Amino acid sequence: MTPACPTITLADFQQAIASRDVQFHLSAPRYARRKILAAAPDHCPLCRSPFDRTTPRSFSAPVIATCVHTFLGGPLTVDNLFVCCRRCQQSRASTDLLTLPDLPAHLADQRLAVLQLSQNHPASLPKSATLTEVRQALAQRHAMPRSRVYAAQPDDGSCLLGVSRRYGDRESKGLAHLLARLGGTPLHRDKRLTVYALTDTDFRRVVWQLIDANAWVIGIGRRTELRDFQDHWWVSSASVSELRARKVGGVLVPLPVSAAREVGASALRMRRLAERRRAAREQEDVEREYREASAAYVSWMATRRSPTAFPIDPEDEMAIVARYGTACRRWAEAQA
Structure with missing residues (x-):
């Protein structure tokens, strides 16, 4: 679990990376x-x-x-x-297979299948997203070589990104250096590690750019109070089901603002069903009103033709004719 840290120094950041930047047999x-x-x-x-x-x-x-x-x-x-x-x-x-020339197709397919089972960060998808949609979102990331990046986001807003030279390929590490350099400034550089300093706003943007570029971001430190989806960058899981449920290791990841407004396939089906039911009810109302207005109009016409019938108030006659005309118009529109 990535620990919460109010603040972090460069020395602490380097020491934390040194203990993690070691390949165990x-x-x-x-x-x-x-x-x-x-x-x-x-x-x-x-x-x-x-x-x-x-x-x-x-x-x-x-x-x-x-x-x-x-x-x-x-x-x-x-x-x-x-x-x-x-x-x-x-x-x-430890370089990604995707960087090798003339990679056989079966190994490329095996790599994509294994990446689905490897450590992945959450995707910006609505809660109604299916497992297939989550896998498709991860596959878009996996189209790029995978890299490893270290990150710390303390409460004081002085964030750090570390790109190690020990493992990985030049392409993915070069992209990580470029994104970090565009969002921050180099704070430390030696033969094994480059550390960049970023503001909290730039860090939140750059760290998700790295994740979308298929970087596995290792959390050295995180904020004490998590504000929204972007502050959950350190969460990762090897289970696609956990990522879809957005509850990884007991941590509940909130929906991003953009994804919360999206409508899933099940919701769209329910909306279409409600629209069909509403249209059926409206059709029944139109037909019932047409039958009642027609019956009233026929009765009024029969009364007018009968010499012995009691006379009807002229205002009631106008109402009967107007109702019949409106019912005929609505019935014709419903039949069109």
């Missing part, structure tokens, strides 16, 4: 490794070179790799594993 279960290696083809899918299974420590030996690196939020499951040669694994490191 994670190994897939043995049964999963055996299953993936047994189903591996005879050549590397990245460089198309044949595997050398006789020398396990050679650069051409098959090894287990991840489609989405665990450092970038990828899960350690069978769906996230594939086999490539040791040379490609070492040269790729």
Whole structure:
């Protein structure tokens, strides 16, 4: 859980990143490794070179790799594993598969499927959004290479963004540097980390630009009092259902102002049903009024033709004729 912080110094921010910017060795279960290696083809899918299974420590030996690196939020499951040669694994490191040239289609599809199961931030969708719509919104983010960014938004409004050089690809890190530089000013730069200082207003805009650019934003510190949807940038989950319900780890994420005004498919169906029912009731009212006005008009005409009938007040006669004329006009309009 990202801690709340009233204020944060550059030294505290760097120290917090240092403890998180370390790649821990994670190994897939043995049964999963055996299953993936047994189903591996005879050549590397990245460089198309044949595997050398006789020398396990050679650069051409098959090894287990991840489609989405665990450092970038990828899960350690069978769906996230594939086999490539040791040379490609070492040269790729933690970079996104999307940055590799001539990426096979099956690996691109596997990457997109795994990213749906990886850590993701909430999407700006109404509460009525379906799981399919949430997945489509996430897929738009995943069309770009994934990066990792560190962020802190203290209560005093002096926000920080950190872009590490240790892991990731140049394209995604370059975009993160560009967005942070456009919204803030460089505060610290060394061989491993660049820190940018931003105001609270610029931070709220830039951090969601980074999220929409498929950045996984690691929260170092957040505000004590969360004001709206934009202050929940640090929330992430590997469950699409949690993101759709907007309740992640017990934290209830409010709807964005723009999304709250949207109408979902179910609401539109209910509106169309209500409109059809209202139109049916109006049609019944028009037909009932036409029948009653016609009956009154026929009765009045019969009275006028009968010499023994009691005379009717002229004002009542005008009312009967006017009612009949109005009923005929409304009935004709309803039939058109």
